[in-house]
Amino acid sequence: MLSKSTRLWLGLIVAISLLSLASACGNKEGDEGEDTGTTTGKTYTAKGNEGTISGTVSYNGAAPEAKKIDTSADSVCTSKSPNLTTEEWVVKDGKLANTYVYIKDGTLADGSKINDYTFAAPSAPATLDQNGCHYKPHVLGVVVNQAINITNSDPTTHNIHFTPKNNPDWNQSQPNGAAPLQHKLARAEVLVPVKCNQHPWMKSYVAVTKHPFFAVSAEDGTFTIKGVPPGKYTVVAWHEGGVTGTEKPMEVTVAASGAAKADFTFGSSAALRGQPSSLPMLEAIEFPMLAKH
Numbered sequence: 001m002l003s004k005s006t007r008l009w010l011g012l013i014v015a016i017s018l019l020s021l022a023s024a025c026g027n028k029e030g031d032e033g034e035d036t037g038t039t040t041g042k043t044y045t046a047k048g049n050e051g052t053i054s055g056t057v058s059y060n061g062a063a064p065e066a067k068k069i070d071t072s073a074d075s076v077c078t079s080k081s082p083n084l085t086t087e088e089w090v091v092k093d094g095k096l097a098n099t100y101v102y103i104k105d106g107t108l109a110d111g112s113k114i115n116d117y118t119f120a121a122p123s124a125p126a127t128l129d130q131n132g133c134h135y136k137p138h139v140l141g142v143v144v145n146q147a148i149n150i151t152n153s154d155p156t157t158h159n160i161h162f163t164p165k166n167n168p169d170w171n172q173s174q175p176n177g178a179a180p181l182q183h184k185l186a187r188a189e190v191l192v193p194v195k196c197n198q199h200p201w202m203k204s205y206v207a208v209t210k211h212p213f214f215a216v217s218a219e220d221g222t223f224t225i226k227g228v229p230p231g232k233y234t235v236v237a238w239h240e241g242g243v244t245g246t247e248k249p250m251e252v253t254v255a256a257s258g259a260a261k262a263d264f265t266f267g268s269s270a271a272l273r274g275q276p277s278s279l280p281m282l283e284a285i286e287f288p289m290l291a292k293h
Contacts, residue, residue, distance in 0.1 A: 041118035051258040054224040057099040057217040060267035063091035069201045076156040077133035095221025098139045099239045102214035106233030119211045121146040130158045135204035141214040150181040159197040230256045237264040
């Protein structure tokens with residue numbers, strides 16, 4: 001039978017041990033937030049015989065009609081963008097914009113795997129602008145740890161909120177006239193939803209990959225991925241819709257200094273499933289700024 005003092009000391013030791021374990025777990029989580037996602041690969045060096053992958057993204061059938069967004073909760077938005085509409089499906093002459101096309105995996109001509117290489121993040125930052133109470137661009141691609149400059153071109157307060165699965169949540173307010181915010185994503189993830197807590201209809205998507213082999217289809221549906229090493233790849237076209245988006249994969253072979261083609265088609269079967277065509281209008285409420293990451 002243990003004495004009262006012995007039981008007390010044992011209780012204290014157990015409590016201290018549990019606190020130490022919790023602290024260690026918390027530090028581990030913070031360390032994971034700094035993971036570049038590229039620490040184990042070898043650096044790719046261009047050979048001078050890289051090629052391109054280009055194509056067109058089409059929409060088969062009658063495209064879902066864009067819906068007018070009710071911006072009456074913020075008179076600034078109504079004044080600047082009186083005809084703001086949803087951007088889920090931007091189709092012109094049968095061609096689909098805002099489709100993210102990227103190399104998902106593949107094998108180079110020398111037998112090595114594309115995902116075994118590391119690529120330095122571009123020195124030039126990407127830009128995500130809040131303009132007219134919507135995001136420009138609607139779909140953005142970056143490389144792991146590439147800086148993203150977030151600007152506010154509107155005379156009203158916005159709230160930029162990244163809601164990733166593999167990267168830390170990031171939520172910042174940005175008043176009118178504030179300096180650009182800067183954010184980096186340390187892990188590959190396709191794609192990270194972005195929203196504005198002030199204006200619920202505002203949304204964008206940011207894709208982050210370990211390599212620079214991606215593009216976003218333009219208004220005419222065209223895209224070009226440059227600097228691709230010779231090899232055979234799985235190329236994926238991603239478009240928002242459903243829970244995690246709709247993907248169309250394709251096998252593509254790039255010859256030395258060659259120009260490969262990859263055309264993709266979406267259609268009525270790829271329409272939004274389980275997601276409303278336009279987000280409901282909510283009262284504009286300024287949320288407190290969360291902790292910076």
